[in-house]
Amino acid sequence: MALPLAEHIKERLAYWQEIWACQVSNVKWVEKENLHLTLKFLGEVGVSDLEAVAVTTAKAVAGIPAFSITVCGLGAFPGLWKGRVLWAGVEDEQGRLAALAGRLEECLVSLGFPPEERSFIPHLTLGRVRQPTAVTLPDLGKEVLKVKVEEVVLYQSMLGWRGPVYEVLQRFSLAENG
Numbered sequence: 001m002a003l004p005l006a007e008h009i010k011e012r013l014a015y016w017q018e019i020w021a022c023q024v025s026n027v028k029w030v031e032k033e034n035l036h037l038t039l040k041f042l043g044e045v046g047v048s049d050l051e052a053v054a055v056t057t058a059k060a061v062a063g064i065p066a067f068s069i070t071v072c073g074l075g076a077f078p079g080l081w082k083g084r085v086l087w088a089g090v091e092d093e094q095g096r097l098a099a100l101a102g103r104l105e106e107c108l109v110s111l112g113f114p115p116e117e118r119s120f121i122p123h124l125t126l127g128r129v130r131q132p133t134a135v136t137l138p139d140l141g142k143e144v145l146k147v148k149v150e151e152v153v154l155y156q157s158m159l160g161w162r163g164p165v166y167e168v169l170q171r172f173s174l175a176e177n178g
Contacts, residue, residue, distance in 0.1 A: 006148070017126050060103045068146055069090055071124060072088075080135050090124065151174060
């Protein structure tokens with residue numbers, strides 16, 4: 001389960017990756033077309049379970065109005081001293097994204113999917129460092145990206161020789177504002 005990103009947002013994030021690539025090496029950067037914000041990783045899902053996932057997801061997002069989030073700043077997990085995952089930060093001032101993720105988590109756990117062990121930290125994965133190392137953050141100035149959250153997408157990830165390929169299985173629209 002994830003939030004898709006508009007093409008102009010992906011373009012900007014790809015530019016941020018280019019800037020960062022000048023400062024850190026040995027990174028497997030996420031392909032521009034694969035950039036998205038993960039809400040809940042489901043793992044292996046049998047074909048027979050997809051209908052239940054779709055019905056449950058539709059119920060979970062029902063009545064939730066579309067909203068906006070802000071993408072700003074860069075960071076690394078577990079931290080800059082030993083970066084493994086390079087990310088762009090997400091601000092969710094009104095807590096709507098966290099509420100949406102929590103609602104999806106609750107509904108999908110009721111179907112038997114394992115609960116997340118860590119708290120939901122909204123971010124956009126930009127790259128994975130092959131050999132964790134100290135990471136320097138590039139200066140992006142005060143650039144922020146406004147992202148309109150209008151739908152949740154159920155993606156299927158297929159691993160190919162070039163990396164993962166994501167296929168949209170189903171879209172779940174959020175309610176329109178006003």
